Amino acid sequence: MDVLGIDIGGSGIKGAPVDIEAGKLTRERLRVPTPQPARPGPVAEVVARIVDHFSWTGPVGVTFPGVVRDGVVMTAANVHHSWIGVDAAETFGVATVLNDADAAGLAEMTFGEGRGRRGTVLMLTFGTGIGSALFTEGVLVPNTELGHLQLKGKDAEHRASDRAREESDLSWEKWAARVEEYLRHVEMLFSPSLIVVGGGVSRKAGKWLPHVHLDTPIVPALLQNEAGIIGAAQMAAAPRPAAAR
CATH class of the missing domain: 3.30.420.40 (ATPase, nucleotide binding domain)
Known part of the structure; x- marks a missing residue:
């Protein structure tokens, strides 16, 4: 269908x-x-x-x-x-x-990296802003909007979105440092078993994801954008x- x-x-x-x-x-x-x-x-x-x-x-x-x-x-x-x-x-x-982001997460949990995963899975999409989809045992917690968590006195997406990278003309490595800072904050709050990163930057994961180091496994979205x-x-x-x- x-x-x-x-x-x-x-x-x-x-x-x-x-x-x-x-x-x-x-x-x-x-x-x-x-x-x-x-x-x-x-x-x-x-x-x-x-x-x-x-x-x-x-x-x-x-x-x-x-x-x-x-x-x-x-x-x-x-x-x-x-x-x-x-x-x-x-x-x-x-x-x-x-x-x-909830839609992207549902697709990724059904057909992508989240398929068959237990525990808490967090999907984050990096684009104009930062979208989030949170799942526990495969069940969606809707409308989490974690891109608006406060980081250094401003919305996290104003520092770590792909638009912020472009507007600040950051190298992939420097942007990855901001993303890691944000992800460590999210990791502390939710202790996820897996973080999946989506949005347009998922197609370019090889340029920045190796510079991000977390205790939680982190993978690019299989379905990408x-x-x-x-x-x-x-x-x-x-x-x-x-x-x-």
Whole structure:
């Protein structure tokens, strides 16, 4: 069964049909730059454009970069603040909307590095911000938003996201030192059995991950930057109580 998954990020909105039994994209994904400012209307237009591009009439799952509760956006750190309080499911005209990192984590737990893992598994996505998905014995704790933990007096994502790396023109090694500082803080708080790192930088893990040293095993996401699309499609096919709707 194919389901359309759409992943909204701070810099790009990506979508593709997904074989939800195999956890694979069945057509080349379409990526559209996120409108700036990322207000509800323009973002919804891009979502509709992706649906039209694939001539899609079946179920659609959409991720959102913020806390989503019962389809309603509660936070919007990396898109326009006017999203707060908006019923995203109604705005997009779809049944399933969930936090972007939660979607990526669900896909990675089903088809990727988290598959069959017990204990506490933490998925962190590094991009415009830092997204997080926390699992205990395979069960998602939704909307954790650990990128907003305070580190040296500011949100951790303002120091350790991929956008922070680009804006500060950091080498991979110097950025890895910031990431390690953040991960050690998270490690202390949650004592995970595994940390999976996703987002765009997962494709370049060889450039920075060897410079990160933790007590916890840490691996790049197997699904890389497609995880959000796959997770959105998963949830649209089989909604779970832990998801936003």
